[in-house]
Each structure stands twice: as C-alpha cells, then as structure tokens.
Amino acid sequence: MTTTITAQALTDFCDEYLQAANFSDYCPNGLQVDAGVPIDKIITGVTASQALIDAAIAQNAQAILVHHGYFWKGEPAPLTGMKGNRIRSLMQHGISLIAYHLPLDAHPVIGNNAVLAKELDLQIVGALYPHEKYPVGNIATTAPISAQAFADKISKVLGRAPLYIGNDPSRTLHKIGLCTGGAQDMIEQAYAMGCDAFISGEVSERTTHFAREMGIDYFAAGHHATERGGIRKLGELIADRLGVAVTFVDVDNPV
Numbered sequence: 001m002t003t004t005i006t007a008q009a010l011t012d013f014c015d016e017y018l019q020a021a022n023f024s025d026y027c028p029n030g031l032q033v034d035a036g037v038p039i040d041k042i043i044t045g046v047t048a049s050q051a052l053i054d055a056a057i058a059q060n061a062q063a064i065l066v067h068h069g070y071f072w073k074g075e076p077a078p079l080t081g082m083k084g085n086r087i088r089s090l091m092q093h094g095i096s097l098i099a100y101h102l103p104l105d106a107h108p109v110i111g112n113n114a115v116l117a118k119e120l121d122l123q124i125v126g127a128l129y130p131h132e133k134y135p136v137g138n139i140a141t142t143a144p145i146s147a148q149a150f151a152d153k154i155s156k157v158l159g160r161a162p163l164y165i166g167n168d169p170s171r172t173l174h175k176i177g178l179c180t181g182g183a184q185d186m187i188e189q190a191y192a193m194g195c196d197a198f199i200s201g202e203v204s205e206r207t208t209h210f211a212r213e214m215g216i217d218y219f220a221a222g223h224h225a226t227e228r229g230g231i232r233k234l235g236e237l238i239a240d241r242l243g244v245a246v247t248f249v250d251v252d253n254p255v
C-alpha cells in the first residue's frame with residue numbers, strides 16, 4: 001500500500017519542523033505551486049530547474065521539494081520565458097512545488113550549515129551574527145588542521161575541489177566561519193568574529209582581496225555543492241516520518 005499526502009499537509013509538516021514562520025526571506029517559503037494532486041512520490045533537489053522537473057516527470061512524482069524555488073524578491077512577476085516554461089511543466093504534469101530557503105540553511109539539525117559542519121568535523125559554537133535569533137551563518141571550531149588539509153577534506157566530502165584563497169597553506173586553522181551558498185561577503189563578519197578562515201559557496205573578485213589583505217583564509221566550496229545537504233536530509237526525514245517515497249536528484253552545477 002502506498003501512502004499519499006496532500007501538498008498542504010506535506011507543507012504543514014515542513015513548516016512546523018523547519019519553524020519557517022520565524023524567518024523573513026527573499027522568497028515565499030512553503031507551497032509555491034499547488035497542482036492539486038495527492039502525493040505518493042517526492043523528488044528533492046537543490047534548485048527547481050527544468051532538469052529537476054523533467055526528472056520528476058520521468059519518475060511520476062507529484063511533488064518537488066527544493067532549497068531554491070521561485071518568486072524571488074525583485075524578479076519580474078509574469079510567468080513567461082524560463083519561469084513560464086517551468087511552471088507550465090509543473091502544472092501540466094500535476095506536480096506541486098514546495099521550497100524552503102533560509103529555514104533550510106539555518107535549521108540546527110538538518111540545515112545546510114549544520115550538515116556541512118558535521119561532514120567537515122566542525123563543532124558549531126555560535127552564530128556568525130550574534131544578535132540573530134535564528135542564525136543563518138555559524139562559527140565553528142575544529143581540531144587543529146592545516147589550510148591545505150582542510151581544503152583536501154572539503155574535496156573529499158563534497159566531491160569537488162574548493163577554491164582556496166590564503167597566504168599560507170601550512171597555516172593551522174582552529175576557528176572557522178561558515179555559511180553555505182552565496183554568502184561570500186559574510187567573510188567580513190567572520191573576520192570581525194576572529195575566525196582563522198571562512199567557508200562558503202560562491203566567491204567574488206573582491207573576496208580575494210579581503211582574504212589576502214586581512215589575513216583570513218577563504219574556501220569557496222561551491223553554492224550547489226554546499227547546499228545539497230539540507231534538502232537531502234529533509235527528504236530523508238519526510239520518508240521516515242510520513243512514509244512517502246522520496247528520491248534526491250542531484251542535477252550537477254559547477255558553481
């Protein structure tokens with residue numbers, strides 16, 4: 001017997017677990033597209049790209065659950081072009097879309113930062129911005145490790161070599177700031193909080209200069225690569241707690 005759930009019930013479960021109402025975000029968290037079809041198969045992925053939708057269609061899924069959904073603040077509202085294609089595909093195939101952005105970065109157990117820290121043997125000791133009640137970036141400690149060895153560890157864990165910017169690969173790291181995704185500019189806060197290094201997803205030209213001139217090491221480990229953890233764990237939790245079939249689909253992205 002297969003278990004089915006409505007898109008709203010699935011969203012209610014995620015909202016509650018991720019405490020989504022506590023976050024003010026750049027996009028709506030939760031149910032973004034309701035196809036009105038009972039769900040017995042869910043596809044999870046980092047971004048609701050056309051490739052992920054095509055994978056959901058091929059696997060006869062009725063829901064897609066992602067970290068990067070649609071309707072970002074400031075984007076044009078009309079459902080045309082790439083956005084129109086994607087939403088047409090969802091609706092025509094009866095697939096609902098559910099997305100969680102900051103709540104999935106910040107969750108202390110299954111969040112992107114928590115999962116990355118665990119995989120890199122880092123112990124989270126606080127928030128990157130101490131005033132934040134639900135911190136999106138964190139400060140962590142590590143057993144003493146050289147910058148080179150830490151870069152090697154990231155390569156092994158994420159299956160992708162990070163871009164390392166630092167002055168001395170033999171330097172020993174103790175205190176590391178982390179925030180997955182496009183958080184490169186938080187390097188300044190990591191420096192202000194006394195971190196030896198900062199790890200994030202993307203990098204900008206200016207990040208190099210800040211790292212070199214202020215003497216904080218930077219590891220750009222990939223936006224996509226650092227944000228697979230949270231959505232994957234959320235899918236595992238749903239399969240476990242709700243008994244619905246969940247498959248994680250990794251649509252490769254080099255950035």
Ligand SMILES: [Zn+2]
Nearest residue numbers: 068181182227
């Ligand atoms: Zn992201």
